[in-house]
Every structure is written in structure tokens, then in C-alpha cells.
Amino acid sequence: MSNFNQIISEQMKTMEQLLYLQSEIERCQELEEELIELQKEAELESIKKEIADMKCELRKIQKIFESQTDEVIRTYQETKIFA
16 A cells, blocks of 8 residues: 555544544534433422422411411400400
8 A cells, every 4th residue: 555545544534533523522512402401491390399389388377377367356356355
């Protein structure tokens, strides 16, 4: 094999490696984008759960407040009756 052909052959191997690495980089970047989106979705789900938990806690506190209000009204009425 002539020196020229050997150089061309080596260059072709290098080009194959280059093309392979470029395609792998593109594939990995696509995966990265998908993972970023999935992470955003996971964060969104986490926030939705946190909101749902806080709404549940709010309902509990509202019931306590309503019960306390009823107690205040009842106590006031009893005080007024016995006064």
C-alpha cells in the first residue's frame, strides 16, 4: 500500500470516529433534554402534591376555626342568658 493510500485509510478511520462521536453527542443531548423535561414534570408533581397537602391542612384548620366560632357564639349566648 502506498503512503498516500495509508494516509487516506487512516483519515477515513478518523472520520468514522468523528461521525460516531458526533452522533453519540447528539443522542446524549436529546436524552439530556428528555431528562430535563422529566425532571420538570417531577418537580411539577411535587408542587401539586404540596399544594394538595396544604389544601387539606387548610380544610382542617377551617373546621377548627368554625368549631371555635360556634363555641364563642354558644358561650356568649350562655353568658347573655345568665346575665
